[in-house]
Amino acid sequence: MHSLLSRLVEQPGVFFFHLLFFAITAGSPDGRAGDVDVSALLAKAHQAGLAHDPQWLSLLQYDKDGGKSEVLTADFFLDAKGQTDPEAELVATIQAVFASNAGEPSDQHARCRYPARHYWIAKRLGLDGFNIREARCTRLERWARFDHVRSLSVLLVSGYFGNPASSFGHSLLRLNADNADESSNLLDLTFNFGALVPANELIPVYVYRGLTGGYQSGFSDKYFYSEDMVYSKTEFRDIWSYELALDDEELRFMVYHLWEIVGKKFTYYFLSENCAYRMAEMIELVKGEHFLDRSAYWYTPIELFVRLHELDRRQPGKFIRSVRFSPSAQRVLHAQFDALKTEERGVANQLIQNDSLSLDEALVGAPEQARINLTEALLAYYQFKIVGEQPRPSEVLRKKKDSVLLERLRLPPQERAADRLPALDSPASRSGPMLAAGGLGWSDTDKQVTAHLEWSAYHQGPLDENGLSNGELAVADLVIRFEVNRARLQKLDFIRVRKFNDQAVTIHGESDWSWQARVGLQRPPGETEPNTELLFSFGVGNPIFLSCPLQ
Amino acid sequence: MKKAVFTLTLASAVAAAMAPQVASARDFGDIYKECGLGAMLFPKEKDSTLAVITNVTWDLGTTAISSNISSPDTCQGGQAQKAAFIMETYPQLEKDLATGSGPHLKSLMAMSGCQQSVRADLGAALRNDFAKAVSVPGYSAQGRYEQAGGLFQLLETRIQSDFATSCTAG
Numbered sequence: 001m002h003s004l005l006s007r008l009v010e011q012p013g014v015f016f017f018h019l020l021f022f023a024i025t026a027g028s029p030d031g032r033a034g035d036v037d038v039s040a041l042l043a044k045a046h047q048a049g050l051a052h053d054p055q056w057l058s059l060l061q062y063d064k065d066g067g068k069s070e071v072l073t074a075d076f077f078l079d080a081k082g083q084t085d086p087e088a089e090l091v092a093t094i095q096a097v098f099a100s101n102a103g104e105p106s107d108q109h110a111r112c113r114y115p116a117r118h119y120w121i122a123k124r125l126g127l128d129g130f131n132i133r134e135a136r137c138t139r140l141e142r143w144a145r146f147d148h149v150r151s152l153s154v155l156l157v158s159g160y161f162g163n164p165a166s167s168f169g170h171s172l173l174r175l176n177a178d179n180a181d182e183s184s185n186l187l188d189l190t191f192n193f194g195a196l197v198p199a200n201e202l203i204p205v206y207v208y209r210g211l212t213g214g215y216q217s218g219f220s221d222k223y224f225y226s227e228d229m230v231y232s233k234t235e236f237r238d239i240w241s242y243e244l245a246l247d248d249e250e251l252r253f254m255v256y257h258l259w260e261i262v263g264k265k266f267t268y269y270f271l272s273e274n275c276a277y278r279m280a281e282m283i284e285l286v287k288g289e290h291f292l293d294r295s296a297y298w299y300t301p302i303e304l305f306v307r308l309h310e311l312d313r314r315q316p317g318k319f320i321r322s323v324r325f326s327p328s329a330q331r332v333l334h335a336q337f338d339a340l341k342t343e344e345r346g347v348a349n350q351l352i353q354n355d356s357l358s359l360d361e362a363l364v365g366a367p368e369q370a371r372i373n374l375t376e377a378l379l380a381y382y383q384f385k386i387v388g389e390q391p392r393p394s395e396v397l398r399k400k401k402d403s404v405l406l407e408r409l410r411l412p413p414q415e416r417a418a419d420r421l422p423a424l425d426s427p428a429s430r431s432g433p434m435l436a437a438g439g440l441g442w443s444d445t446d447k448q449v450t451a452h453l454e455w456s457a458y459h460q461g462p463l464d465e466n467g468l469s470n471g472e473l474a475v476a477d478l479v480i481r482f483e484v485n486r487a488r489l490q491k492l493d494f495i496r497v498r499k500f501n502d503q504a505v506t507i508h509g510e511s512d513w514s515w516q517a518r519v520g521l522q523r524p525p526g527e528t529e530p531n532t533e534l535l536f537s538f539g540v541g542n543p544i545f546l547s548c549p550l551q
Numbered sequence: 552m553k554k555a556v557f558t559l560t561l562a563s564a565v566a567a568a569m570a571p572q573v574a575s576a577r578d579f580g581d582i583y584k585e586c587g588l589g590a591m592l593f594p595k596e597k598d599s600t601l602a603v604i605t606n607v608t609w610d611l612g613t614t615a616i617s618s619n620i621s622s623p624d625t626c627q628g629g630q631a632q633k634a635a636f637i638m639e640t641y642p643q644l645e646k647d648l649a650t651g652s653g654p655h656l657k658s659l660m661a662m663s664g665c666q667q668s669v670r671a672d673l674g675a676a677l678r679n680d681f682a683k684a685v686s687v688p689g690y691s692a693q694g695r696y697e698q699a700g701g702l703f704q705l706l707e708t709r710i711q712s713d714f715a716t717s718c719t720a721g
Contacts, residue, residue: 186640186658225640225658233643379649383642398691405649409682413651413675 036098036127042091044125051087053124058285059117059257060086061266064292070273072216073264078110093117112137116256131249143221144255145189150178151243151321152251154279156305156426157231158238158328159460159473161499167473168458169301170231171279174224175255176243186225191258193219193275195268210270217268219261219278234387236330240426242308243321250286257285276301283308287319300458305428325423333384335421336377337507344374349508351378355396359403368411375408376416381507427460435459435477443483451482452490461498472498477520489532493520515540579700582634586626633662633706638699648681663710665718673714680705 050056052066060082061071069076069083076082078096082089096110097118111118111134122130133146153174160166173191195215197206209215231237246254266273277299280291291307292299312319327335337345351362363371382401386393435456443450457476477493498516516539521532582588626635637644640655647653651674660670684690684701693701710718 186654187661223636225636225655229640229643376650379646383646386642395691402685402691405645406682406685408649409678409685413678415652416650 038095038098041094041098041121041125045090045094045121046087048124050121050124051090055120055285055288056090057086058281059120059260060089061261061281062086070266071261071264072266076260076264078114090121094121097121106136107139109134109136112140114260115140116253116260119253119256131252140259143189144175144259145177146252146255148177149175149251149255151176152246152254153241153243154283154304154308156240156242156301156428158427160235160237161471161473161497166235166237167497170237171276171301171304172227173258173279173282174241186223186228188224189221190224190227191219191221191262192227193217193278195270196265210268213267213269215268216265217273218263218265219258221258221262231328232326233329234390236328236384238328238331238424239326240305240428241324241326242305242426243324244283244308245317245319245321246286254282254286257282271298274299276304280304280307289319298457300433302428302433302460305426306432309429323426323429325426327421327424329380330384331421333377333380334507336380340373340377341370344370344377348374348378348381349506352381352508359407363407372408372411372414375404375411378404379408433458433460435474446483448484452479453482454479471500472496472516489521489523491520491522492532493518495519513540514542577630579634579703582626582631583638583696583700586631586635588635588638629664630707633659634699634703636662637703637706638695641695641699641702644702648678651675651678659706663706663718665710665714669714669717673709676709676713677706680709 045051057066060069060077062069066086067084071077071083077089078092079085079088082092093110093114097114099110106112115134115137119130133141135141153176155172155174157170157172159169172193174185175189176185177188195210195217197215201209231239266278268274277292280299283289283304284291289311291304308319337348340348347362347366351357351359359375363374366374379401382397382404385397386401389397435454437454439452439454441450441452442448455478456474459472459474459477461472461474474493474496477491477496479490479492481488481490496516496518498514500514516537518535518537520535522535523532636659643653643655644659647656656674660674663670663673665673681702684705690698
């Protein structure tokens with residue numbers, strides 16, 4: 001002790017320096033802001049070329065050329081030139097995230113507003129503690145629920161022929177909470193990307209503006225139950241949930257970036273910079289693999305998932321952890337009817353058909369289980385029909401539904417057995433949507449071999465590897481016929497849609513018609529001149545399924 | 552004197568601890584207005600020529616309860632979350648209450664703020680209450696707002712009357 005005091009007296013300057021250093025490091029709220037040399041970080045970042053790193057450009061949502069950010073919202077950028085100058089934005093970000101926030105609300109600090117940028121910069125510059133969550137970012141913590149989120153899924157929603165914009169399907173993201181029971185995922189946070197369309201927009205205007213960038217768009221965050229109500233319970237679309245193979249860091253990074261980007265606006269292009277494009281960008285950011293290289297003119301949702309499967313085949317388990325199928329409410333309804341015994345189904349159809357037949361009369365003598373089965377199937381049916389009559393379902397329909405509802409409420413509760421529904425393979429699990437085909441033939445007329453080549457920019461059909469189980473959708477389907485001395489356009493379908501009604505079970509009143517529509521050019525049969533005609537066709541019919549669909 | 556004061560203080564503390572935790576006074580109507588629940592319904596239930604279009608974001612989460620990012624503090628969690636859930640998923644809740652089980656009923660019970668051990672009983676009690684509500688003439692004529700508000704009130708009332716000690720106030 002005596003010798004220490006002696007040294008302090010003899011070397012007061014050294015002592016004072018150590019005292020000051022101790023005060024600085026002990027006094028800083030996080031031990032980092034106070035001793036970070038921002039100038040040194042800027043120099044290091046410049047030396048490392050971070051401003052033009054692909055991940056930095058991705059974080060700023062720069063376009064493929066790296067020339068400009070696609071984010072339109074000014075407060076996404078910290079520098080006035082941030083939308084076009086990634087270096088300026090990097091400098092502003094480093095200065096902001098490593099600044100002290102004396103006097104500023106914690107949640108407004110740049111680290112809380114741009115956690116992904118901070119995380120990435122700190123990691124790339126080799127700073128300690130880059131992976132530590134900031135306790136002061138209370139809004140972020142409350143929103144992200146880091147302690148509960150275990151994984152992230154990207155959802156493929158099947159196409160919906162009721163709306164041209166939805167024919168090619170849809171995709172969205174979901175943060176999966178740590179629920180032992182998957183049926184409790186209704187409260188998971190979900191991110192949807194779409195156009196901001198004014199109310200009462202006319203369809204032709206919507207189509208034009210959607211194709212030409214006439215709308216702004218953005219990510220919205222909602223609970224999964226909202227999206228489930230729309231896609232599964234109202235539009236009756238199937239959903240495949242792809243749980244991505246992300247480690248904890250990748251997951252955290254993705255969540256951070258979603259926080260930065262949700263609510264910010266973009267320009268919407270239906271064919272290219274759409275929901276699937278933005279989802280693909282997010283996955284590219286964390287996984288480092290390219291998803292958008294092949295998208296020159298369009299990018300459909302299924303292409304994202306085809307690419308996931310392709311990458312996962314090369315490195316099994318590195319991209320896809322699992323794929324879970326969720327049938328639409330309509331599919332569940334048909335399964336419920338299919339599960340009824342023949343006599344039960346007969347009673348159900350009689351009740352649907354005959355307004356004057358009361359439920360009590362129809363269920364006379366029926367055992368309790370039959371009453372339970374019937375009322376549940378009928379309840380699902382009437383709810384299905386009510387959706388179809390929104391926004392103003394008929395009073396008759398509502399009363400029928402409520403009569404069945406009341407009857408079921410009077411019967412004992414019973415956990416529903418899992419509906420006997422086979423899990424459909426994802427349409428993306430086998431091949432991409434582009435089609436190329438060829439064939440050879442013999443022309444009796446011309447006495448020569450002919451060949452034809454078919455190319456379709458987008459094709460999904462019931463017999464395709466990537467098939468739709470109940471229809472066909474083809475866009476830009478071109479067939480060229482080759483003869484010895486010429487090649488001729490045989491047909492060009494701009495769009496061809498077939499919707500088959502493939503339900504085996506009959507529910508009274510449900511349409512069993514199938515339909516098809518086609519717009520394109522075609523050379524008339526037998527026509528020898530190189531003339532093509534513009535063709536519009538529409539047809540209805542009843543398909544006959546001779547066996548189960550090929551899988 | 553000191554002993555009397557101590558006893559009075561202790562008695563007050565015990566009374567306060569035993570008193571049921573009364574839920575917030577906000578009713579469904581207040582939450583509906585403050586949190587824009589009317590905007591949450593699927594566009595098909597609005598009068599819109601684009602009623603079938605859903606790959607469309609009608610807002611960026613600013614008019615309805617989306618999550619904690621843009622909702623005002625008074626619309627986050629607890630009663631507001633329950634009210635929004637009931638409003639938006641009412642048909643599914645009808646179905647799950649009818650059968651006595653299902654993901655929407657389970658989620659509602661999870662949001663109730665009640666301990667896991669009482670949720671099954673709460674669900675069963677709610678089912679009975681709901682059956683009485685459905686049996687009332689005029690139920691079919693009610694709109695979504697009335698029906699959802701009714702179910703919300705049934706839940707809150709049942710929690711307060713029978714499960715208050717096992718549930719936290721929303």
